[in-house]
Amino acid sequence: MSIRGKLLDFKQRLQDRKMYSIVIVVIAAVAMWGIYQYKHAAHLRQELDNQYNRAFYDMVGYVQNVDTLLIKALIASTTEGIAANLQEAWRQANLAQTNLGQLPVSQEVLANTSKFLTQVGDFAYALNRQNIAGKPLTDEQYKTLEKLHGFAVSLNKSLNELQNQLATGRLRWNELANKGTKLFSKTSAEMPKEQFENIDKTFQEYPTLIYDGPFSDHMVTTEPKGITGEEVNIEQAKQSVIKFFGADKVKSVDYVEEHSDNTNTIKTYSYRVTFKNAPEDQTANIEVTRKGGHVIWMLYNRPVQGENIDMNKAKEAGKKFLESRGYKNMVDTYYLKEDNTAIINYAYKQDDVIIYPDLIKVKVALDDGEIIGFESKGYLSSHRKREIPEPKISMEEARSKINPKAKILSSGLAIIPTEYKTEIFTYEFKGKLNNSDFLVYINAETGKEENILIIIDTPNGVLTM
């Protein structure tokens, strides 16, 4: 039958009333389905667009506020005035940063803007803390604040431009978001992206090392203090891996190729280890520093069936392990129990002072007490022989700074880390108030209350918050 014949045949069949209505119904159903799907998709797109717009407008508002608050802080003459403005600037910068993270613009384009907002926030926060302590701004800090304000103004300007384009409909979020659509990739998609990039470029000249806040760049590149010793080669490091696990257990140690441009502050060798008493695919991963051959971390992923030893035995096993690997004077501080394993924190103790920054985490399998995890980044980055001074205030004086209603259970000396990666020498008091256990740290030199931690004692571990 020719095509024409088929068509005629079909036409004839259509004349059959039943057939006709069935075809109509099917077409109508398909059309309705299509319309429904289209509307549904359009609706979802609109909702998404609204979310993007909300995040964007919110962010613009917060950036504007940061701008104003910074100038207010610069104008304010009293410490209280500066503190109040800076605190609010910190909050608003954080909110702006949160909203920035919700925009459908690729991260690399936003990175510097995000960094700027974080740094404004952290700087404001740090200054605010300093103000609360009664110390006024130094000239240098004042200048930095001025500079930051200048950047805030220019960011504000660029954002306003962008906002205008969005408001007049020349720009659409889905054009930014749909990077995949070829149609837009060359023309319109480039434009808005460039706009954001321009904003970002302003901040590329932004100095990276301007303050000592928690997120400043130089923190990322802190020189590890605990990594001592001579450079070791792959073979020497392999020997220390075998020693770490015990020669009687290790079956094979394979070096894992590193990328040559490993520019991390801590250079390492990686190994994959198999064991004599375990199946071939059950391996442990371990990394050893090139300098000194210290184990920086180890993970042995093996199933742990059942719980045969209690926490005290686990703590002992961890301590024995550390001692035999050359980590002397470590005391257990906190632990966490999950899935038949215990993660125990050990801190270094020097002359009866607990040094919390020198932290090693040990993961103990509770079926046979084997060590299946080890993490010593804290220890390696901060451990050294410290000159610990005599405390300037006595234990009693420090005790008197704590709420008299609290019951003190124990006390001692401790060095604690701050969020600025510095260390403070303190008295540590463990106490109880209204049925909650807490730790209070009183500066052993100034008597200032440095930190309060609430201890959560659960069946699964002792945690602090």
Next chain:
Amino acid sequence: MRRLKIVIFLSLVFIVCFISSFEGGLVITSLSPVLSLGSTGKSVEEMQQRLKNWGYYDGDVNGIYDKNTFLAVLNFQKNYNIFANGIATRDTLDAMGLTTVVRSGAIYAEGKGVSDEQLLARAINGEARGEPYEGQVAVGAVILNRTRHPDFPKTIAGVIYQPGAFTAVSDGQINIPIDPNSTVVKAARDALNGWDPTNGCLYYWNPATATSKWIWSRKIVKKIGKHYFGI
């Protein structure tokens, strides 16, 4: 008549497709479909309690849809411009806030609250299911490293849900139920407890599938499984 059969068959196939396209989607159903005179049970009790709280109903909260309940529902419907027939339809129950969102279709993993651990485990599951254990911990560590880095949002949820940041989020793989025997939860815990096989990396990509040219401008630190990790 053969054609007719084909057409009927096709329309049936079409209808089945149409219906199944909704399966697994989010549907709103009431706790109980429709309540009317003579209905009994806990849903009626809950409805009576609400109506009583709002002053439409002054009888006993006994779980029996009697005449008083009927009148109360009628009044409620009149007040809320819902077709007043004294039958607690879905619209009515909706207006009372007595409907609940239920997922049909796929079985979802039991969520023990939306904790960071769960979210991280889901992200690892979506991004690195087939990877070696070390690679799974590494993906978790990258997410955590980002929360501490000024260029990125500060929370785990903020980093994971940053638009375009992770393909597993963009294509919904993050919602895949976690296999209880898989290692991703353990990997998430290890990452949260501070194990970081990448030593501070902020990016990772699969060299075989990476579409962004930009990502190659990153410094490669390490290769674990199929992924490159870099800063």
